Amino acid sequence: MNSNEALKAVLSSIRDGNLDVEQAMEQLRDLPFQDLGHTKIDHHRALRNGFPEVIYGAGKSPEQIADIFKHMCGRSNVLATRVSKDAAEYILGRFPDVEYNPTANTLTCKSQEVKYGSGQVGIITAGTSDLSVAEEALVTCDMLGSRAAIISDIGVAGIHRLFHRIEEIRKFTVLIVVAGMEGALSSVIGGLVEQPIIAVPTSVGYGANFSGLSALLGMLTSCASGVTVVNIDNGFGAACAACKINRLLDKHSKNA
Incomplete structure (x- = not known):
């Protein structure tokens, strides 16, 4: 039982006379x-x-x-x-x-069933070396109720690989783009799709990459409009943002 359900259960028990105030206080203590x-x-x-x-x-x-x-x-x-x-x-x-x-x-x-929304998050990596950050995002999305899938190793050094998957990428609700080196992949994808993009710079790269700083600055100064950037290697934070977008889209579609 999650916190929402636990609190509702306590309040309902008080309303129905099955729980007195002292008992409720004990249950609410933690x-x-x-x-x-x-x-x-x-x-x-x-x-x-x-x-x-x-x-x-x-x-x-x-x-x-x-x-x-x-x-x-x-x-x-x-x-x-x-x-x-x-x-x-x-x-x-x-x-x-x-x-x-x-x-x-x-x-x-997972002690409780995960309730998934209707949207799906696409997690795109520039290289295989970025997979640890992408997997962190994937696991986080799953735990927070957003279906997600990884498309790996389609960085700008072989841009034909990106174009080969672009129609598939356009079907996702939100995109998380994970890249090290100079972090150019988020800008390229940002010029090709309409979805919200959350860019994740990684610490992958040689010396002048400065452990992800070059990718971070490249993503922050992207000429593609609408690219949002999280901290270096922060697949978790990117997934949280993507899941919140998905939840809001679900909420608005249900109220429409």
């Missing part, structure tokens, strides 16, 4: 946030912005991540990003239902 000492889990985040809190695994010990999973699983579906292989092995040993994606470096726990 709904705003739960203090684990090392972490304060924000259980109300889904009520505010539609998505549950996501665990950022980098810098956390395996024990801390496992403790967070223990308290979040069952309340909502759980996603952890930037999880090391060692931490993943520790958590998988304690939670057999958790899945690890070694390319995306994500852990997921």
Whole structure:
């Protein structure tokens, strides 16, 4: 049961006389946030912005991540990003239902059915070396209720590969374009399609790439109008933005 459903259940029980105020207070005690000492889990985040809190695994010990999973699983579906292989092995040993994606470096726990919207996110990569960021976006989209697919290795160095897939690309609702080096792919696609584009610069590239800075600046100064840019290697952030666009499109189409 997610936070919305849990809160509705408590309020309905009070209304129907099946729960008194003290019992309700006890059940609501951990709904705003739960203090684990090392972490304060924000259980109300889904009520505010539609998505549950996501665990950022980098810098956390395996024990801390496992403790967070223990308290979040069952309340909502759980996603952890930037999880090391060692931490993943520790958590998988304690939670057999958790899945690890070694390319995306994500852990997921689906205790509830994911409700998908009607739109689909296209995740486009310039090269195979960008796949870790693209996979992070793919896993995030899936957990947040947007169907998504990756089209990989169609960068501008062999632009005929892009043109070969362009009609397929135009069928997606939102596009996430992932590229390193000079980050030109988002500008090229931006001049060919009408969908919203979320560009993700990656740290892929040789020395003057400055660990993704050249791709970031190239995308920010794109001559293609309407290209939005997230931070370097931030497949998660791009997917969150794409899912919000999809949700709003669904909402407006239902109200039309």
